[in-house]
Structures are given as C-alpha cells and as structure tokens.
Amino acid sequence: MRQAALSELQDAYAQEPGRVEIDVASLDPRLQIPVCQEPLSASLNQHNANGGRVTVRLECRDDSPWTRHVAASVRIFQDVVISSRALARGSIVSAGDLSLREHDISSLRGQVIRDPEVAVGQAVRRAVSADTVLNVDLLEAPTLVKRGDTVVLVAERGSIAIRGTGTALQAGEAGKQIPVRNNNSNRVVQAVVTGAGEAQVIF
Incomplete structure (x- = not known):
C-alpha cells in the first residue's frame, strides 16, 4: 500500500520543477487489511502544486473490494x-x-x-x-502620481499632441484612470497615469 501510494505521488509530481521529497506515512500494524488479488488502484484526492500534506486513495477491486486512505507529505x-x-x-x-x-x-x-x-x-x-x-x-504597483501633485497632461488626437498641466485629484499607479483638474481651464478631466507625474487625457 505504501509503495502504491508512493508511485502515485511520484507520477503526480514528476513534472513539477525543482527537487521533490515524498514521505509516505507508516501504516498502523494493527489494521486488518485483506490481501488484494488485483493491483491496487491509487488516486490523489487533491493535487497541490506546492506540495504539503496530501492523501492518496487506494482501492482494491477484486471480489472483496475495499478502500483505504494513506497520508503523505510532499516537499518541493x-x-x-x-x-x-x-x-x-x-x-x-x-x-x-x-x-x-x-x-x-x-x-x-x-x-x-x-x-x-x-x-x-x-x-x-x-x-x-x-x-x-x-x-x-x-x-x-508603485504610486506614480499622488493626490495634489502637478502632472503633465497629454491630449492626443491623431498625429496632434497637446501638452498642459493639471492637478491630480486622486493618487494612481501606472495604467490607473484618475480625475485631474486642468490648470488652465479649471475643468476636471479623466486621465490615465502613464508615468511619474504624467497622465494622458481620455476622450
């Protein structure tokens, strides 16, 4: 039974990168388990890619079938x-x-x-x-713009790019959409943070 459980675990973790150590728990010698007349069928109850404590289900499928569970520890x-x-x-x-x-x-x-x-x-x-x-x-992701920062606003339409300045009304990391008040028009626009102190206006 321990060998069947070990073989199942070795197969299950054969493709995992790194070094794998498997320890199958000893069986209680007091258990009265009939000898199986067929090769045991083994299956892993749940595969954890990081290893840890696992349980292998063992089934005997002869004329007097039985099922047992064997505990093991997998270190990766x-x-x-x-x-x-x-x-x-x-x-x-x-x-x-x-x-x-x-x-x-x-x-x-x-x-x-x-x-x-x-x-x-x-x-x-x-x-x-x-x-x-x-x-x-x-x-x-690092915060590239803090609330209250003066940011460079870039507005692009086709091949034309207009640059100005604004005040960030919210902090943001790269790719985040934040409201920015245009310092010239005092209008609040939505802009995507593109770099430290920079944002692109969304039309």
Missing part, C-alpha cells in the same frame, strides 16, 4: 526570490535588492515569486527584513 524545493537586504515600506524594488535561493515552497504561504523580473519596479507593501521570501501579496 524550488528557487524563489528573496530580499537580499531589508526593504522599507514603499521602497521600489531593484534587481540588486533580490536574489534566488532554494526553498521548500510547501512551507510558504501565498504565491511565491520565481522570476526576479516580476518583482523589479514594484513597491513593497510593508517593511521586510533581509532574506524574506517575496510573494505577490507583498508587492504592489
């Missing part, structure tokens, strides 16, 4: 992005702030980051210490 070691130094809240992450290290991802919470490029240019939601494994919940 992959290279993940960690902070190479302490980062203050709101810091913009650079390539020099990051490094890759092998870690057991089954013990981690959240969606870990495996590609440093995903983190570069993002802002840290809260302060983190050195050697912290980064996940997507720790990062956010």
